Amino acid sequence: MTILAELHQDHVNLNKLLVILRQKVDQLKAGQQPNFSLMADLIDYISNYADGHHHPREDKMYKCLADRNPELDKHLFNCAKDHEALKSASLQLKEAVDGILHDSVMPMDEFAGLLDDFVSLQMAHLNFEEGQLFPMIQEVVSDKELAMIEKQLPKQDDPLFGEVQAREYTELYKELMLEMSEAC
Numbered sequence: 001m002t003i004l005a006e007l008h009q010d011h012v013n014l015n016k017l018l019v020i021l022r023q024k025v026d027q028l029k030a031g032q033q034p035n036f037s038l039m040a041d042l043i044d045y046i047s048n049y050a051d052g053h054h055h056p057r058e059d060k061m062y063k064c065l066a067d068r069n070p071e072l073d074k075h076l077f078n079c080a081k082d083h084e085a086l087k088s089a090s091l092q093l094k095e096a097v098d099g100i101l102h103d104s105v106m107p108m109d110e111f112a113g114l115l116d117d118f119v120s121l122q123m124a125h126l127n128f129e130e131g132q133l134f135p136m137i138q139e140v141v142s143d144k145e146l147a148m149i150e151k152q153l154p155k156q157d158d159p160l161f162g163e164v165q166a167r168e169y170t171e172l173y174k175e176l177m178l179e180m181s182e183a184c
Helices: 003-029 036-065 070-101 108-140 143-151 167-183
Strands: none
Touching: 003 036, 003 108, 003 143, 003 167, 036 070, 036 108, 036 143, 036 167, 070 108
């Protein structure tokens, strides 16, 4: 599997989680109380894997791709800024959910707005990379160059969607499968 295919698969997996979080936004807006523990685990995964491994891996790849094409450089720069904003949004949301789980008072409409903004930001970023950045990379960079760059990048198995789930995500994986089956 090529580096772009691996990153694309991460995006597919992340999108599954964002769909569930979007359902939680809808539940909150309808006055229902979603499973905050599940949300905390989802956000923890996004913070740990996406912000801690996936985005840094992309950033390192993007640095290797710099100075090849002015338009690509512009997209790479914007993507790096997105990664910083996404990490900040993840941390803010993680703190809000942790607060709710520890009985801090936060108006649910305020939390729903925070979650809605987070999901929208994540989805816009995924759409940008998939719709604009990755196709441009494929046009500008050869498969051989990408293979050489990939060898320089850190590799980590996905602790939720990988072949073996990390212990802390086993229950989350079971709950996600249940949530996804109930949504169908």
